[in-house]
Amino acid sequence: MSGPSTVTEPIGYPVTDTIEIIDPATGGAVGTIPVTDIAEVDQRIAVARRAQSQWACTPAAERAAALRTGAGRLRARADEIAALAESETGRPRAEGAEGIAAGAATLEQYAELGPVHRGRSLQGDIGATDLMVWEPRGVVVALTPWNDPVAVSCGLLGAALVTGNTVLYKPSERAPHTGALLGELLADVLPDAVLQTVQGDGAVGAALAAHHDIDLIAHVGSTAAGRSIARSAAATGAHVLLENGGNDAFVVDADVDPEWAAEQAALGAFANSGQICVAVERIFVHEAIAEPFLAALTGAARSWTPAPLVDRRHREQVHAQVREAVADGARASTGGTVPDGPGAHYPATVLTGCTPAMRVMREETFGPVAPVRVVPTFDQGLAEAARDDYGLAATVLTSSMANAQTAWRRLPVGTVKINAVFGGTPGGAAHPRGASGSGYGYGPELLDEMTRTKVVHLQPPPR
Structure with missing residues (x-):
């Protein structure tokens, strides 16, 4: 869902006629896909x-169906x-299948919620x-990431479509085949042009985000890309939804089982090789x-x-980031090469002796x-966790109800x-x-974000 899972980096991607994908597990070619001009x-x-008007x-109810x-x-x-996503991104097939099941469930959720999304009367x-x-x-415009390409896309696409919007969907250039297949499956059950899949790198994403005739831009990806999109939207007046980088803290109190706490930390830091929006990025x-x-x-x-x-x-x-941290005095108790x-x-890596000034503590690593x-x-752990530019999520392990209450209020x-x-x-x-x-x-x-409110006053003319 975020961080370096970007689909619209404002710089750094060459513009080509095709996108070539290499299998990150084997180094072999997965295939190429044409870029939208x-x-x-x-x-x-x-x-x-x-x-859109039709x-x-x-x-x-028909949109929901x-x-x-x-x-x-x-x-x-x-x-x-799931097999296609594994070959493009390296995400294990079983985990990818869970994301696809979540995506299908999300479409069904919005199919239920869409028809009952309603306004209210005023006295x-x-x-x-x-x-x-x-x-x-x-x-x-929906700009979606590679790290959970189906589940995230289904959320944005489902909410936009069920509320009567048309969508230009640009999947990540790191998962274009997965995005193309998802776009095809959904477009086939919709009227023409209600959902269009657009392929490309940051240049294509930037062109979509900067267009004067876009009403909403929904982006899940890096903070750098999100800020570029926000600048474009400020000029065009488009509404913006951004889920961008996270530097999620993990705070461990003195009164918990240390082995259980380590299991939780390992799961949060190493699942999907740390390539999860709400992965553990800093441990106190x-x-x-x-x-x-x-x-x-x-x-x-x-x-x-x-x-x-x-x-x-x-x-x-x-x-x-690991190399810089070690140069600044941290120690890799395992991994780091x-x-x-x-x-x-890349191996699961534990760094000890970290300080707040290190980039590995200040920025999202996504690994x-x-x-x-x-x-x-x-x-002190809570205070240091709260001193951060990001604000996506955090985890706190404690047996104290008082500390739990303090934590969720202060973070x-x-x-x-x-x-x-x-x-x-x-x-x-x-x-x-x-x-x-x-x-x-x-x-x-x-659904509220995908729509806007209009006030209607109905009054009969004088007799």
């Missing part, structure tokens, strides 16, 4: 604009899509009627249990077999790296998880803070 962007948006007039059909087609091709003059009604925003552990915690975390890292990183370019970015052989593999800082008190992030690094009820929605973005990206509230 930037000159086509005007035409694609004009077609979407013409289709789609908005389609009964909400299309999403249900799309969810069924997604489930029917789940094995194929005014007894001889008149006042209403607040929702209307679709119009034409939506109370000095009272630091020694057994570090021993258990190092052991867990040594036994962990990470999936490859998405490509070698990203591996170099991850390793650069680039392995020989093909692909983009299987667990930087640890030992703190003398829970309050300036959109989601705080107490005693569980992952999990939560489906449909939860939060606002990311600071460099992590803005706006609801999930849940029923996403």
Whole structure:
């Protein structure tokens, strides 16, 4: 869902006629896919604009039925899509299948919520009627990531489509085949031009985001790309939804089992090789249990077999942070070296002796790296965790109800998880803070973002 899972980096991607994908596990070729010519962007948006008025007039129940059909087609091709995503991004097939199941469930969720998304009446003059009604925003651009390409895309696409918007969907250039298949499966159950898939790198994403005739831009990716999109939207007036980088803290109190805490930290830092929006990026552990915690975390890292990183370019970015931290005084208790052989593999790495000034503590790493800082008190760990430019999520492990209450109130992030690094009820929605973005990206509230409110006052003329 975020961070270097970017699809629209403003710089750094060469513009070519095709995108070539290399399998990050083997180094072999996956295939190539054509890039949408930037000159086509005007035409694609004009077609979407013409289709939008009729789609908005389609009964909400019919729009919902299309999403249900799309969810069924997604489930029917789940094995194929998971295999394709694994070959493009390295995400293990079983984990990818879970993301596809979540994507199908999200489409069905919005199929249920869309038809009952409603405004309200207002009390005014007894001889008149006042209403607040929702209307679709119009034409939506959805720019989605590679690290969970189906689940994230289904959320944005489902909410936009069920509320009567037309969509230009640009999947990540690191997962273009997966995006192409998802776009095809959904477009086949929709009227022409209601959903169009656009392929390309940052230049194509920038052209979409800067277009004057776009009503909403929804982006899940890096903070740098999100800020570029926000600047474009400030000039065009488009509404913006951004879920961008995260530097999620993991705060461990003195009163928890250190081995259990290490298991939670390892899961949060190393699952999908750390390429998860809400992965653990910074660990603050109370000095009272630091020694057994570090021993258990190092052991867990040594036994962990990470999936490859998405490509070698990203591996170099991850390793650069580790290399800088070690040069500045941190120590790798395990990992921290680039392995020989093909692909983009990187070992699960534990860094001890980390300080707040290190880049590995200040910036999102988005790799299987667990930087640890030992703190003398829970309050200091909480205070250091709160001093950060990002504001996506955080995890706190504590047996103290008082400390749990203090933690969720003081941490300036959109989601705080107490005693569980992952999990939560489906449909939860939060606002990311600071460099992590803005706006609801999930849940029923996403339907509000995809629509705008109109007040209608109905009054009869004088007799």
